[in-house]
Structure formats: structure tokens, C-alpha cells
Amino acid sequence: MRRGRASETGVGRGRPGYAREDVLLAAVDAFNAAGYEATSMGALAVRLGVTKSALYHHVSSKEELLREALDRALSALGGVIDDVRSLEGSDMERLRLLVRGTTLALCAEAPYVTLLLRLRGNSEVERSAMDRRREYTRIVAGLVAGAQADGDLRADVDPATVGRLLFGMVNSLVEWYRPDGELSAEELAALTGKMAFGGLVPRS
Amino acid sequence: MRRGRASETGVGRGRPGYAREDVLLAAVDAFNAAGYEATSMGALAVRLGVTKSALYHHVSSKEELLREALDRALSALGGVIDDVRSLEGSDMERLRLLVRGTTLALCAEAPYVTLLLRLRGNSEVERSAMDRRREYTRIVAGLVAGAQADGDLRADVDPATVGRLLFGMVNSLVEWYRPDGELSAEELAALTGKMAFGGLVPRS
Structure with a gap:
């Protein structure tokens, strides 16, 4: 501020x-x-x-800046996880909230999340942040598996891979999102939601 | 030399x-x-x-290695574009082939495409490769727009953004794909196709 x-x-x-x-x-x-x-x-x-x-x-030190920047990205994403965990609803509803919330968090904190996503694990600070990123991946896979068990997603696909691809799509936003771009964060969240859950292809 | x-x-x-x-x-x-x-x-x-x-x-020189590596990635992706251009069919069918072909090319040339995707434009070689990457993005956007005009994709979403997100998903494969992993390149191509075109959510 x-x-x-x-x-x-x-x-x-x-x-x-x-x-x-x-x-x-x-x-x-x-x-x-x-x-x-x-x-x-x-x-x-x-x-x-x-x-x-x-x-x-x-x-x-430079490392202090790295740690602080990664904390900022992880806090934003951690807030989304907290919201998802406290949501009363099916795993599919939780997964929808996770896609939506992550899209909004990425748009709000794009430079910080970009840094997080580009980590190579060259130091303890980086490896610790990568551990927390992997925890996110596990949560996503758990929600996909739950939605499959409920019949809300096809059950013949590997949940961890589906989760990685879903969030590969969402995360790719940081490569080109600009706050002053044509689409707002809300519009992008609506779009990633549609794309993640089959809303892009008209149902006949 | x-x-x-x-x-x-x-x-x-x-x-x-x-x-x-x-x-x-x-x-x-x-x-x-x-x-x-x-x-x-x-x-x-x-x-x-x-x-x-x-x-x-x-x-x-090191730059010679960079140029050669990027040429390899761009040739693989260029081959997919050629296949898509010579396909007789709708833009939706071309888009499906592009998602499938890109997934297979990424799996086949993962390290080279990873390098291409991480370019920052710090030299002429990098900028030239990035220009060709952008051409790819334009082709994708054109196919999405064509599929929308044909009623095969919802028309109320920005084609360029849809294209970027679709290929953000596909490209994210390079972050974790391993040739000896659980899913083969063919299985992954089937999965990215399903995810891109709404096949993940059961139709009621």
C-alpha cells in the first residue's frame, strides 16, 4: 500500500x-x-x-527477499485452501472453489506466484516452498478422486494427473496475465472454471 | 564452426x-x-x-547449443502445425489434432520444449524462438475462433485466452512428464483431449 x-x-x-x-x-x-x-x-x-x-x-540478504516473496505467494494460495476446507459441500464443489480461488489468487499475486512456480530447488528456502507446493498438488488430487467417487468426474482417469493438468492450465495464467488486460480476474476465474469442468463445449 | x-x-x-x-x-x-x-x-x-x-x-559456442536445442523443439511443434494444416476437417477437428499432436510432441521432446517455454528473450536467438512460439499461439486462437463460429465451442469466451489456457494445460506436462512414468504419451494425449473438450465431466 x-x-x-x-x-x-x-x-x-x-x-x-x-x-x-x-x-x-x-x-x-x-x-x-x-x-x-x-x-x-x-x-x-x-x-x-x-x-x-x-x-x-x-x-x-537476497535470500530474505526470496523467502518473503515466496511466503506471500504461499499465503495467498494457503488462504484458498482454507476456504476450500471450510466449504460445506461435495468434493466437486470444493474443486470448483479451488480452481476459482486459485485463479483469483494468481491474478492478485501474479509476480509472486510466478516466482514460486519457477523454483528449481537450489536452496533450502526454495525446497521448503516446493514442499508446500506439492502439498497443494496432493490436496487437488484428493478432491479429484473424491469427485470421481461421487460420479461427478469420469473415474477412468488418474486423479493426480488430472489435478496436475487442471492446475497447469490455471497456473499458466501467470505467463501472460496483466491487471490492465482485457479480461478481469473475475472473468478469468469464470473462464478457467468453464474450461476445467466441461463448460466450453456446448452440450447437445 | x-x-x-x-x-x-x-x-x-x-x-x-x-x-x-x-x-x-x-x-x-x-x-x-x-x-x-x-x-x-x-x-x-x-x-x-x-x-x-x-x-x-x-x-x-553455448549459443550454438541453445539455437540447436530450440530448433529441435520448434521443428517438433512445426510438424504438428503442418499435420493440422493438411487435415481435411472442421476447425474443431483441427484443434483436437493440435492438442493431441502437441501433447505427443511435448512428451517426445520434453527437455527441448521445456527450454523453449522458459525463454525470457534475453538474446536474438531467444527472441526469434519466441516469435515462432507466438505464431503457434495465433494459430490456436484462429482455430478456437473457427470452432466457435461453427458452434462447436461456446462463442462467449475470448478465443485467444481460451487458446492460451488450453495450451497452458498441455504445456504444463513438461514440468512433470517422465518417459518411464505411469502414463504413456498416448494415454496423456487421450487425457489432455478429454480435459480440453469437456470429456472429463459425465454428460447427463
């Missing part, structure tokens, strides 16, 4: 909340564009138009 | 075709794991268990 002008040094001295958000987003954009390993704190300072020491005044 | 000293160390002495394939695949695996920029020819030589000069005997 923007609270006002940054200080004369740029990195929001006296307004850490404002600066922190800017620093984090700039870092994530740099990580997504050039890769985490290839982005130095020096390059990040240049990108922000501040000195390296001004940057280190707010951030102890 | 740069001609280095004859290799004493076994980069395909007497089997240049065989060696080339090994070098290319090792390079692509390294690019996918650590990123193209972060992979040096020295690191690649270590990975292959050869000296750097032996590697340069076969390959003039």
Missing part, C-alpha cells in the same frame, strides 16, 4: 512499509526476468535507484 | 553424431536446471566428463 513519497534516499527511510513493498516487488520482477541466482543485490539497488547500503538498511 | 584440436578424451571420437546428441541433451538439461545464463561451457564440460577443449571441438 502506498503511504506517500519515499524519502530522499529512495528506500523509504522513515517509511519502511512503503519502501519494503517496493523493494520486494522490484526484487521479484528482477528474479522473474533474469533468475534469482543471476540477480545481485547490487543490480537490484541500481534497479531501485538507491545505493547498495541503502538497500541493505532494509534487507539483510 | 570452430575447429579445435582432435579430442583425446572421448567426446564421441569416431561417433560424432552420437556425441552431438549427448552434448546437446546434457546442455539442455543444464540450461533447464540452472538457467542458460548461469551455465558455462566449463560447467558443461565437467558435466559431460570431458575437457573444455574437447567440448569446443564439437561446439563453437
Whole structure:
């Protein structure tokens, strides 16, 4: 959230909340564009138009930025999981909510989720985030299996693979979604829902 | 091509075709794991268990490997486009063939297509490959629009977005597909076809 002008040094001295958000987003954009390993704190300072020491005044390390950015993506997705778990309804209804909620979360936090999806497991921070991503995958597979058992989805397909493909579709949004694009997040959530659950082909 | 000293160390002495394939695949695996920029020819030589000069005997530059790897991915996908163009049938039938053919091509050339999909446009070689990827996206959007005009797909959804999401699903295969995995390429092609065209939800 923007609270006002940054200080004369740029990195929001006296307004850490404002600066922190800017620093984090700039870092994530740099990580997504050039890769985490290839982005130095020096390059990040240049990108922000501040000195390296001004940057280190707010951030102890590049890894701290990575951890914070991944936490943000995982919190958004974790919120969706919480909503899905507290929904009274069938597994198919839960799966629909998961597709919808994930689409909205991806649109709201696109740069952060992009970073999460591109992890290669090169450090403990990355591996820990990947573990939580895999937990998501297991939840999806469980809901697909439940919907199959209820007769709401074909039972002759592997639930884990269906789950991966469904969320492969949803996750691919981060490659091209722009907040100022033609379709709103709500319109995209309606579309991913249709595509996931057969609503795209007219029923005869 | 740069001609280095004859290799004493076994980069395909007497089997240049065989060696080339090994070098290319090792390079692509390294690019996918650590990123193209972060992979040096020295690191690649270590990975292959050869000296750097032996590697340069076969390959003039890292960029040559990148170009060759991307050509391989683009040829596989271009072959699918050719098949689709020569198919006598409706746009919906062409779209089905495109989903099926792309799934099979991705499974057959997974490491190469992974590299293509992860491009960031950091060089002329990358940008040229990305142009051809975008052409693919335009062909998909055209087929979706045609299928909509024929009443085979709902007409109230944006064809370009539907195309991106469809192929976002198909492309996501490269993140987890393994040739020795539980599902064969053919089974996966049947599954992506079902998922793309509403076959997953039983019709009542």
C-alpha cells in the first residue's frame, strides 16, 4: 500500500512499509526476468535507484527477499485452501472453489506466484516452498478422486494427473496475465472454471 | 564452426553424431536446471566428463547449443502445425489434432520444449524462438475462433485466452512428464483431449 513519497534516499527511510513493498516487488520482477541466482543485490539497488547500503538498511540478504516473496505467494494460495476446507459441500464443489480461488489468487499475486512456480530447488528456502507446493498438488488430487467417487468426474482417469493438468492450465495464467488486460480476474476465474469442468463445449 | 584440436578424451571420437546428441541433451538439461545464463561451457564440460577443449571441438559456442536445442523443439511443434494444416476437417477437428499432436510432441521432446517455454528473450536467438512460439499461439486462437463460429465451442469466451489456457494445460506436462512414468504419451494425449473438450465431466 502506498503511504506517500519515499524519502530522499529512495528506500523509504522513515517509511519502511512503503519502501519494503517496493523493494520486494522490484526484487521479484528482477528474479522473474533474469533468475534469482543471476540477480545481485547490487543490480537490484541500481534497479531501485538507491545505493547498495541503502538497500541493505532494509534487507539483510537476497535470500530474505526470496523467502518473503515466496511466503506471500504461499499465503495467498494457503488462504484458498482454507476456504476450500471450510466449504460445506461435495468434493466437486470444493474443486470448483479451488480452481476459482486459485485463479483469483494468481491474478492478485501474479509476480509472486510466478516466482514460486519457477523454483528449481537450489536452496533450502526454495525446497521448503516446493514442499508446500506439492502439498497443494496432493490436496487437488484428493478432491479429484473424491469427485470421481461421487460420479461427478469420469473415474477412468488418474486423479493426480488430472489435478496436475487442471492446475497447469490455471497456473499458466501467470505467463501472460496483466491487471490492465482485457479480461478481469473475475472473468478469468469464470473462464478457467468453464474450461476445467466441461463448460466450453456446448452440450447437445 | 570452430575447429579445435582432435579430442583425446572421448567426446564421441569416431561417433560424432552420437556425441552431438549427448552434448546437446546434457546442455539442455543444464540450461533447464540452472538457467542458460548461469551455465558455462566449463560447467558443461565437467558435466559431460570431458575437457573444455574437447567440448569446443564439437561446439563453437553455448549459443550454438541453445539455437540447436530450440530448433529441435520448434521443428517438433512445426510438424504438428503442418499435420493440422493438411487435415481435411472442421476447425474443431483441427484443434483436437493440435492438442493431441502437441501433447505427443511435448512428451517426445520434453527437455527441448521445456527450454523453449522458459525463454525470457534475453538474446536474438531467444527472441526469434519466441516469435515462432507466438505464431503457434495465433494459430490456436484462429482455430478456437473457427470452432466457435461453427458452434462447436461456446462463442462467449475470448478465443485467444481460451487458446492460451488450453495450451497452458498441455504445456504444463513438461514440468512433470517422465518417459518411464505411469502414463504413456498416448494415454496423456487421450487425457489432455478429454480435459480440453469437456470429456472429463459425465454428460447427463
